[in-house]
Amino acid sequence: MASPETLKARLPRGLVDRGPEEIKATEKMLAKIRAQYELYGFEPVETPLIEYTDALGKFLPDQDRPNEGVFSFQDDDEQWLSLRYDLTAPLARFAAESWDKLAKPYRSYRNGWVFRNEKPGPGRFRQFMQFDADIVGSASVAADAEICMLMADTLEALGLKRGQYVVKVNNRKVLDGVMEAIGLGAPEDAGKRLTVLRAIDKLDRLGIDGVRLLLGEGRKDDSGDFTKGAGLSDEQIARVLALFEMDARVEAVRDHNPVLAEGAKVGVFSGAAHETMRARGIIAGLTDNLQGSARGLEGAAELKEIWQLVSAGAYNDGRIRIDPSVVRGLEYYTGPVYEAELTFEVPNDDGQIVRFGSVGGGGRYDGLVSRFLPEPVPATGFSIGVSRLMAALKAIKSPILGLGETHGPVVVLVMDKAETAAYQALVTALRHGGIAAEMYLGASGMKAQMKYADRRKAPCVVIQGSNERENGVVQLKDLVEGARLSAGITDNKEWRESRPAQVTVPVSAMVGAVADILARYRTE
């Protein structure tokens, strides 16, 4: 069939086409997010998809070419350009370039496609959409607290319920402090620190035992592949793992206190009361663990302050939680980090259980904007992974997406090709009445035209043969109702001759009658 010179239609891996349902659902979702961000006083900004590679900070050290994880190419003048791989670095470039004109602290939001030249996987693509909100020019942890609350409110605006998500908060200074405390604070230990952070980041997937192996000698996975560990001593490992044991520790403390234990049993310490006790316990535990590290203690103090702020907004009911195991990326974060995680599981089409996990996150990046400016510029922000979040919303059938609600246009059948002008006039009348309509433009007969209308999800079709035209009328067939009626008819002759859900109206009344049919299926 395909001759050798026929070009094979194909899409590069990790990229996807998007159809009408997907586009419509995305737009609805974006509108909800946008409304929420604006409620918090953020204003939109749009930057291009292409930036100088050095502005993205993506040149490989010691090599005159960009990191291979970004799509890059050279301009006429040999300068390297790259497709943006997130929305934060371009914002930093924009904020720096527009610094004098902006009202500071500068609150902005934007959404758009970002590109990563990486191996794609389930739910991971080489082009995907992010939706960010950032505050540039505020060093206050109140800005971080606000970002956390915005994350929670946004997820709820998208139809997620309390308990279906959690915004976890940590502080990179706490992690840095732990490193210091176990003697990895020196500059030459940077590599080791990275390995430790990577190990901590894998807690979700590998569990505490897997992380313990990675902190020590290393870990062999199911395929037999060996990952070299950080080579820490047992003592050092214990100190790092203590980060994950804060919850257990809080419970232990509680259960040792007869009054608290009794309170937990009868439900006094549930909800905000329990969460507050937990947060206090964790912060106390961290403070304990970090003695001797000024930076670590500073991080713990910031966490405490964030907790107080979100508590004042009543977000301390489990929506926002302190979690010392959150790492979030590995490079530019300098203070508080946050991660929005979905907590529910759903079976996919193959019956396997799917956890969506992280659908967004961010943190404080005090060094990013000041790369371009002679002054320090503190900044914080977060990013929603729109595509992944939408997959999750689909799985819980969030009404926000409006799936299954789409209708196609009204289709005017062409019964007689010589009368095309007359059919065109009918279509125009419908359009002027505000009704999406089209004339069938193909070459097939009536049966095929009906099939076409069906596939287009047309709510109804307009039929005018010579009889109707002579009498100045049209037939309107309600396809939705017709399909419903057909269920009770098994005889084909009866099905055709009874013409279910079909009415005859004068041409002058067509627009009104079609509008009546559409009104039955209007969903919003």
Place this chain on the structure above:
RNA sequence: GCGGCUGUAGCUCAGUUGGUUAGAGCGUCGGAUUGUGGCUCCGAAGGUCGGUGGUUCGAGCCCACCCAGCCGUACCA
């Protein structure tokens, strides 16, 4: 990148120890029905068996290399 698994019609798959002309279901298109989308029946189209090379009288099946996809792992700024 590393390890494993899988590639047969648009889709899901069958294909015997290597043996003649590679099959099914679904989908598509056409007809029964020249003016009615469903149901039913009938029919048709649709294949470089992932690619290249090799072994063999003979390869969808065996071998080598390559490509693609999936799973795990690493990396993910």
